[in-house]
Amino acid sequence: MKKSIFTIIGLLVVFVLNAQVTSYEQDFEVNPLLMPTEITLINVDGMQPDPTQSAGYADSAWIIGTSATFGSQIAKANSWHVDEVGDADDWMMMPTFSITSDQATVSWDAMSLTSSGNYPDDYMVIAVEAPAEAPADTVDYVLTNGTILQQVTAEAYEAPVHYEILLSDHSFAAGQDIWVIFRLTTPAPGGSELGIDNIMLSNGTGINTSVERLTGLYPNPVTDGFVTIDVPANKAKVHIFDLTGKLIQESELNGSNVLNVQDVISGAYIVKVTAQNKVYTTRMIVE
Incomplete structure (x- = not known):
């Protein structure tokens, strides 16, 4: 009907x-x-x-x-x-x-x-x-x-x-x-x-979370499968999304600021880093 x-x-x-x-x-x-x-x-x-x-x-x-x-x-x-x-x-x-x-x-x-x-x-x-x-x-x-x-x-x-x-x-x-x-x-x-x-x-502005642009990510473009991420913390969670918003990789930085992205195919991505109640984001190019 x-x-x-x-x-x-x-x-x-x-x-x-x-x-x-x-x-x-x-x-x-x-x-x-x-x-x-x-x-x-x-x-x-x-x-x-x-x-x-x-x-x-x-x-x-x-x-x-x-x-x-x-x-x-x-x-x-x-x-x-x-x-x-x-x-x-x-x-x-x-x-x-x-x-x-x-x-x-x-x-x-x-x-x-x-x-x-x-x-x-x-x-x-x-x-x-x-x-x-x-x-x-x-x-x-x-x-x-x-x-x-x-x-x-x-x-x-x-x-x-x-x-x-x-x-x-x-x-x-x-x-x-x-x-x-x-x-x-x-x-x-x-x-x-x-x-x-x-x-x-x-809006990325919760009570306990602030959002900032991530400036310390290099090399960018990534050419050898590894990228260094500078954040003011020894431990951080990293999420990599493609430009449609699909989660591609989820990782943790624990005592090292070098991230392995060898499984991420060539393209443009959004990197979201969460550390000490702050969220940092930037774009990343993988070649």
Whole structure:
């Protein structure tokens, strides 16, 4: 049975525009299992997901459920529909996020919830500058003006994948308010379920954490598989992300400031170093 999305949009987008945050973290650990009210759900494809997967799918394409692999409650989307065949298009919109730092990021964990791996799901994450007033058609506004932060075909099913996107890499800057949308896009005849967890919208300015530009990383470009990182601490954690925000390598510096990056292929990366409650970031080129 087709659902009308226009009433849903009209009712919920007003709330999204009014809910404005400078930091946001959602792990979906709620009781009862109801989607938090600051999150907007839009069933763009108008199709009803298969409720035999979970009773909640009778009313919504995105629900909160449990996952043994994640070890927690998560947001789940179902691309297998009842009595209908078509491409999935189901949206989960975060509250309006105010960017106050050039280190603002969007991060999350994702996994296809198909044990066999035969029915993986596709999705994308979109960001768009929030309009001053609710648009007449939210879906059209996002599709016309939005930027794809990450597009995934056949998300991994063996274990959750962590993503982190630096918004300034996509031309978003301090002073902007944005919407971030998780959009299930699995083509017909459908996949299984997609799991999303640990969503974080951050300006990199938490109470106990400051963000600084990392100036001591050399040689840069890296040519021999090793890079020296100067930080004012004997111990530090290092995360290397590609420009789509995918985590490539996680390491620790413990008494040595030389990092082995021999397994990192040629390309451009974002290096994030955490030490003594401070976060340092810079770009790194591997040749």
